Amino acid sequence: MGGDFGPRVTVPAALQALALNPSLYLLLVGQTEAITPLLINADPSLLPRLEIIHSDDVIANDAKPSQAIRNSRSTSMREALDLVKNGQAGACVSAGNTGALMGLSKMMLKPLPGIERPALASALPNQQQGRTLVLDLGANVECDSNMLVQFAIMGSVMAEEVLEIPQPRVALLNIGEEENKGLDNIREASAILKETLAINYIGYLEGNDLLTGKTDVLVCDGFVGNVTLKTLEGVIRMFLLLLKTPNGEKKRAWWLRLLGRWLQKKFAKRFGHLNPDQYNGACLLGLRGIVIKSHGSANQNAFAVAIEQAVQAVRRQVPTRIASRLEAVLPKSD
Amino acid sequence: MGGDFGPRVTVPAALQALALNPSLYLLLVGQTEAITPLLINADPSLLPRLEIIHSDDVIANDAKPSQAIRNSRSTSMREALDLVKNGQAGACVSAGNTGALMGLSKMMLKPLPGIERPALASALPNQQQGRTLVLDLGANVECDSNMLVQFAIMGSVMAEEVLEIPQPRVALLNIGEEENKGLDNIREASAILKETLAINYIGYLEGNDLLTGKTDVLVCDGFVGNVTLKTLEGVIRMFLLLLKTPNGEKKRAWWLRLLGRWLQKKFAKRFGHLNPDQYNGACLLGLRGIVIKSHGSANQNAFAVAIEQAVQAVRRQVPTRIASRLEAVLPKSD
Numbered sequence: 001m002g003g004d005f006g007p008r009v010t011v012p013a014a015l016q017a018l019a020l021n022p023s024l025y026l027l028l029v030g031q032t033e034a035i036t037p038l039l040i041n042a043d044p045s046l047l048p049r050l051e052i053i054h055s056d057d058v059i060a061n062d063a064k065p066s067q068a069i070r071n072s073r074s075t076s077m078r079e080a081l082d083l084v085k086n087g088q089a090g091a092c093v094s095a096g097n098t099g100a101l102m103g104l105s106k107m108m109l110k111p112l113p114g115i116e117r118p119a120l121a122s123a124l125p126n127q128q129q130g131r132t133l134v135l136d137l138g139a140n141v142e143c144d145s146n147m148l149v150q151f152a153i154m155g156s157v158m159a160e161e162v163l164e165i166p167q168p169r170v171a172l173l174n175i176g177e178e179e180n181k182g183l184d185n186i187r188e189a190s191a192i193l194k195e196t197l198a199i200n201y202i203g204y205l206e207g208n209d210l211l212t213g214k215t216d217v218l219v220c221d222g223f224v225g226n227v228t229l230k231t232l233e234g235v236i237r238m239f240l241l242l243l244k245t246p247n248g249e250k251k252r253a254w255w256l257r258l259l260g261r262w263l264q265k266k267f268a269k270r271f272g273h274l275n276p277d278q279y280n281g282a283c284l285l286g287l288r289g290i291v292i293k294s295h296g297s298a299n300q301n302a303f304a305v306a307i308e309q310a311v312q313a314v315r316r317q318v319p320t321r322i323a324s325r326l327e328a329v330l331p332k333s334d
Numbered sequence: 335m336g337g338d339f340g341p342r343v344t345v346p347a348a349l350q351a352l353a354l355n356p357s358l359y360l361l362l363v364g365q366t367e368a369i370t371p372l373l374i375n376a377d378p379s380l381l382p383r384l385e386i387i388h389s390d391d392v393i394a395n396d397a398k399p400s401q402a403i404r405n406s407r408s409t410s411m412r413e414a415l416d417l418v419k420n421g422q423a424g425a426c427v428s429a430g431n432t433g434a435l436m437g438l439s440k441m442m443l444k445p446l447p448g449i450e451r452p453a454l455a456s457a458l459p460n461q462q463q464g465r466t467l468v469l470d471l472g473a474n475v476e477c478d479s480n481m482l483v484q485f486a487i488m489g490s491v492m493a494e495e496v497l498e499i500p501q502p503r504v505a506l507l508n509i510g511e512e513e514n515k516g517l518d519n520i521r522e523a524s525a526i527l528k529e530t531l532a533i534n535y536i537g538y539l540e541g542n543d544l545l546t547g548k549t550d551v552l553v554c555d556g557f558v559g560n561v562t563l564k565t566l567e568g569v570i571r572m573f574l575l576l577l578k579t580p581n582g583e584k585k586r587a588w589w590l591r592l593l594g595r596w597l598q599k600k601f602a603k604r605f606g607h608l609n610p611d612q613y614n615g616a617c618l619l620g621l622r623g624i625v626i627k628s629h630g631s632a633n634q635n636a637f638a639v640a641i642e643q644a645v646q647a648v649r650r651q652v653p654t655r656i657a658s659r660l661e662a663v664l665p666k667s668d
Binding site: 061062064127138141142173175178179180182183206207208209210211212220222223224226227228229230231232233234235236237238239242259271 | 395396398461472475476507509512513514516517540541542543544545546554556557558560561562563564565566567568569570571572573576593605
């Protein structure tokens with residue numbers, strides 16, 4: 001159990017998720033001595049659906065992925081992925097080291113046929129009351145055109161099968177909408193996607209279209225995706241904070257202050273769906289098993305949301321559905 | 335006079351800027367027949383400080399920069415840069431094709447000694463009531479480590495000389511704060527900056543720190559910078575729009591509606607400094623002349639802000655100050 005806060009966030013989040021999902025059974029992989037004390041005050045009726053799988057070590061957040069993977073034998077991340085590989089668990093949820101999770105998942109669960117590298121995907125709320133699936137959010141810092149095309153295909157299948165959007169629109173994130181804009185890999189991917197008839201490719205979109213709902217799937221490399229997502233979250237958190245903070249209220253009459261607070265609450269509610277905690281948990285798409293990456297800094301609510309994402313992915317059998325569709329959609333040359 | 339809207343935005347913006355700055359003299363470079371009708375209702379007292387320089391052609395927004403530069407002879411962008419080159423104008427403000435403006439500026443005004451490529455820089459408002467200078471915002475889609483180092487140095491000098499921040503903190507935008515994160519060029523730039531004693535280099539920051547004020551200068555390549563800035567602007571515009579939009583107001587009593595609107599206005603005012611129109615205009619740093627790039631989609635107010643940025647840059651003699659500091663700061667090996 002990694003992440004920035006370890007079991008003291010993930011264990012209460014696990015209990016919260018168990019209370020919400022009567023059919024959920026959770027295996028907590030980590031140091032028993034760190035987990036047990038956190039269960040003392042838990043609702044006893046939840047405990048039969050919870051099991052501790054002891055593991056001695058944790059992969060450090062700042063560990064170099066390649067080294068971490070080599071020395072991963074007795075770590076909780078590896079144990080958890082082993083449970084998925086052996087069919088003892090339906091999904092693995094982790095707030096740990098992204099690079100190590102990506103590498104270990106790929107090594108242990110293997111990519112789907114035709115997929116070189118899995119990608120982190122998250123469905124962000126958009127202005128049209130819908131969702132836009134964005135990938136890659138940080139699994140691959142460098143991507144060639146083929147990887148971008150594979151991300152586009154996986155994203156399209158996931159949007160159709162999981163978000164239930166028929167013929168989802170797919171766009172590439174770029175610095176302009178004109179043909180000649182951007183980097184070579186993006187322009188090459190665009191040319192390939194134009195020829196890929198199974199994909200409803202609509203061209204380039206820019207950063208300001210991330211939340212407008214102009215597309216159902218937005219594809220970029222993991223470096224740009226990670227920076228973009230974090231920028232988005234940073235701005236939203238700042239706005240939510242500013243909305244909550246009183247501003248020179250003392251000068252106002254008591255009834256104005258009360259009304260102000262009431263209105264602030266209304267606003268906070270209105271913007272609530274944009275709160276990054278509400279969509280925490282990115283799916284590592286393109287593997288033969290389900291792996292959900294939570295923010296390292298996730299709080300209890302946010303980590304519970306990530307567990308819920310795993311529940312949904314298991315229910316909808318995401319890898320099986322993607323695999324069965326990929327065969328028809330992937331370019332035959334691969 | 336390019337940009338998405340041409341003279342019908344830039345001419346009224348020019349009049350607005352003239353009214354604000356009694357010492358400003360503007361040369362409007364473009365098609366006389368398009369500009370003149372827009373001056374009919376102008377305040378006659380402003381007209382003596384305004385001159386139309388006729389040019390037949392405009393560089394199209396979607397033109398490929400290399401081609402546009404080759405065929406630029408009679409375009410307004412080239413004419414305007416010529417005026418700067420010949421000392422007839424102190425600065426050029428354009429809402430046109432970014433790539434062409436970058437290329438033409440470099441060709442005509444020449445980079446400062448030791449600078450390979452100019453970068454687009456903008457001072458964004460941050461949570462600490464200060465400003466964070468971000469560059470490159472789109473002039474160079476691909477950057478090697480040396481370019482990033484030069485951007486860091488130019489940014490540091492500009493923050494010190496123009497934003498008046500002593501020993502400005504400089505950070506590189508990355509996908510994590512640990513040493514081993516990110517792309518090779520960023521890690522290499524980080525290693526060089528650590529050895530550059532004249533720069534107060536503080537390491538990596540992530541996208542969520544764009545507005546927190548943890549740094550005074552944030553450096554990235556032009557692709558990431560452009561996507562990040564546009565993401566930021568998109569989210570802020572969406573928030574400002576949601577703040578303004580009434581939400582099921584009809585059900586409320588009239589006095590609640592009135593109060594609600596009053597409070598909404600208060601909120602809008604509070605977030606007003608974040609409105610992208612308020613900081614429109616990125617400075618093309620690293621040239622021997624002053625070039626300000628406005629958003630192509632700038633409205634009248636936003637374009638007037640870009641003109642004001644040019645006024646400030648001229649007053650503070652940005653290129654001269656940067657040049658005189660660069661000599662001391664740039665690594666001697668260059």
